[in-house]
Amino acid sequence: MPDTSPSRHESASIGVVVDLVRDYAKQETLGPLKGAGRWLALGAAGAVFIGLGSVFVLIGVLRLLQTETSAFDGGWSWVPYLIVLVAAAIVAAIALSRVKKATLGKEPGHGSR
Numbered sequence: 001m002p003d004t005s006p007s008r009h010e011s012a013s014i015g016v017v018v019d020l021v022r023d024y025a026k027q028e029t030l031g032p033l034k035g036a037g038r039w040l041a042l043g044a045a046g047a048v049f050i051g052l053g054s055v056f057v058l059i060g061v062l063r064l065l066q067t068e069t070s071a072f073d074g075g076w077s078w079v080p081y082l083i084v085l086v087a088a089a090i091v092a093a094i095a096l097s098r099v100k101k102a103t104l105g106k107e108p109g110h111g112s113r
Contacts, residue, residue: 054091058084 065072065080072079 050095054088058088058091061087 062080062084065083066077069080
């Protein structure tokens with residue numbers, strides 16, 4: 001009857017394969033997740049700062065129009081709000097036009113060699 005138990009060499013190579021697969025899985029999952037977290041954190045911080053800056057500038061423009069111009073007194077007091085609303089819509093449209101679908105990883109077809 002032939003010996004069917006795995007030899008030492010086969011069990012060692014199975015252990016090596018298991019280690020290689022585990023290391024590869026960690027490399028391909030944990031590395032990109034760390035990069036994605038950094039990418040999201042910096043993007044969120046940038047969005048908050050740009051958003052706050054835009055709000056402050058728009059409020060400043062509204063205040064400027066309300067205090068420094070006498071043309072918008074009385075029945076025309078709503079016009080500065082409309083001007084600021086249109087300016088905010090233009091800023092939002094420009095921001096949305098600049099949004100690109102960015103990838104967190106490598107571009108397909110541009111793998112490292």
